[in-house]
Amino acid sequence: MTEAAKSTSPLCEAREVSKLFSARAGLRAGGGRARYVRAVDRASIVIGHGEAVGLVGESGCGKSTLGRLLIRLEAPTAGNILFDGKDITHLKGGALRLKRREMQMIFQDPASSLNPRFSVYSTLSEAIRVHSKRLSARLLNAHIAALLNMVGLPLSALDRHPREFSGGERQRIAIARALAVEPRFIVADEPVTSLDLTSQAQITSLLTNLQRELNVAILVITHNMELVHHICKRVAVMYLGRIVETAPTEILFKKPAHPYTRALLASTLSQDPDDRLKARVLPGEPPSPLDPPKGCHFHPRCPHAQMQCKLIVPQARECSSNHFTMCHFDFDEERESTARAAPTAPKDGDSQM
Numbered sequence: 001m002t003e004a005a006k007s008t009s010p011l012c013e014a015r016e017v018s019k020l021f022s023a024r025a026g027l028r029a030g031g032g033r034a035r036y037v038r039a040v041d042r043a044s045i046v047i048g049h050g051e052a053v054g055l056v057g058e059s060g061c062g063k064s065t066l067g068r069l070l071i072r073l074e075a076p077t078a079g080n081i082l083f084d085g086k087d088i089t090h091l092k093g094g095a096l097r098l099k100r101r102e103m104q105m106i107f108q109d110p111a112s113s114l115n116p117r118f119s120v121y122s123t124l125s126e127a128i129r130v131h132s133k134r135l136s137a138r139l140l141n142a143h144i145a146a147l148l149n150m151v152g153l154p155l156s157a158l159d160r161h162p163r164e165f166s167g168g169e170r171q172r173i174a175i176a177r178a179l180a181v182e183p184r185f186i187v188a189d190e191p192v193t194s195l196d197l198t199s200q201a202q203i204t205s206l207l208t209n210l211q212r213e214l215n216v217a218i219l220v221i222t223h224n225m226e227l228v229h230h231i232c233k234r235v236a237v238m239y240l241g242r243i244v245e246t247a248p249t250e251i252l253f254k255k256p257a258h259p260y261t262r263a264l265l266a267s268t269l270s271q272d273p274d275d276r277l278k279a280r281v282l283p284g285e286p287p288s289p290l291d292p293p294k295g296c297h298f299h300p301r302c303p304h305a306q307m308q309c310k311l312i313v314p315q316a317r318e319c320s321s322n323h324f325t326m327c328h329f330d331f332d333e334e335r336e337s338t339a340r341a342a343p344t345a346p347k348d349g350d351s352q353m
């Protein structure tokens with residue numbers, strides 16, 4: 001690929017990616033026939049260079065799995081993962097480790113993601129050592145001091161261990177560790193969920209500033225819409241393994257197109273901020289990823305569902321500039337209940353796999 005072509009590629013992309021997990025024995029049915037949890041179902045998402053994208057949706061819809069697929073901590077069952085225009089779907093061994101230097105993950109619970117036996121110095125020097133060429137002691141120490149400064153921790157933190165810090169401080173250490181290798185892409189999976197409200201605000205502000213200063217691309221997986229609003233320029237909404245809507249953040253909040261997004265936002269705005277989106281957003285159980293509904297996955301809970309929704313998988317289509325929805329219909333803004341137009345024709349392969 002030429003340099004020119006490379007620079008126009010998104011930084012990270014999932015194309016029609018699926019991930020099936022083999023179901024536990026207790027979940028098997030049909031006389032022991034192997035069954036699979038369809039955690040991600042032909043999902044496509046694009047993250048540009050230096051772009052901050054949010055990924056939201058109810059618990060269990062596949063957000064973490066998609067995040068792990070994007071940085072190839074998991075291998076997809078089908079579809080492709082591209083990084084900087086190169087297909088990394090089947091990368092293995094040393095080549096994959098080399099690529100991972102450019103991608104990092106920040107987890108929900110820094111207490112369990114940090115090694116309790118490692119001091120902050122050991123944690124950061126180990127991260128640098130695993131991913132980079134050997135540095136002289138002087139350069140290594142300067143790099144570590146700069147990282148601490150970036151995340152707002154004093155040099156006196158270096159000799160201390162994770163148990164000696166608060167949750168917010170531990171998340172700062174985890175962020176410093178992720179930044180240690182100067183990644184181009186970070187997946188932050190519920191980075192503030194385990195923190196108290198004050199720490200949530202501080203870490204949100206830290207991540208926002210760092211993302212902008214360092215121009216690192218970030219996928220923020222969260223139930224917290226304030227975090228999305230603060231950091232992300234664009235948001236993707238996931239339902240039962242599929243990306244059902246993507247839009248610039250302001251547009252998504254003001255004019256959500258997909259019935260699921262509308263329900264999700266309505267629920268979010270009425271819930272306690274500590275537990276947002278974890279509440280059931282609509283009557284009825286979310287269907288099981290072991291046996292997802294045919295057609296539009298959302299049809300059993302959708303107030304607008306019609307016959308074709310039960311039979312045909314909607315295609316993602318652009319309903320306004322850079323705003324995509326995976327619904328057969330457009331909805332009249334004034335009278336939401338009135339669905340009009342049915343532009344999606346059945347296509348080969350649209351039925352469930």
Ligand SMILES: Nc1ncnc2c1ncn2[C@@H]1O[C@H](COP(=O)(O)OP(=O)(O)OP(=O)(O)O)[C@@H](O)[C@H]1O
Pocket residue numbers: 021022023037038039057058059060061062063064065066289
């Ligand atoms: N390793 C695994 N083996 C079997 N099933 C799995 C595995 N990882 C995830 N799943 C299943 O895949 C589905 C998606 O899980 P995932 O953790 O990606 O959801 P999530 O959207 O991140 O949920 P949450 O918001 O609760 O973190 C769930 O049904 C989950 O039980």
Ligand code: SF4
Pocket residue numbers: 258259260296297298299300302303304305306309314326327328329
């Ligand atoms: S395709 Fe049908 S069931 Fe699915 S969200 Fe749109 S109206 Fe509802």
Ligand SMILES: [Mg+2]
Pocket residue numbers: 063064065189
């Ligand atoms: Mg998760």
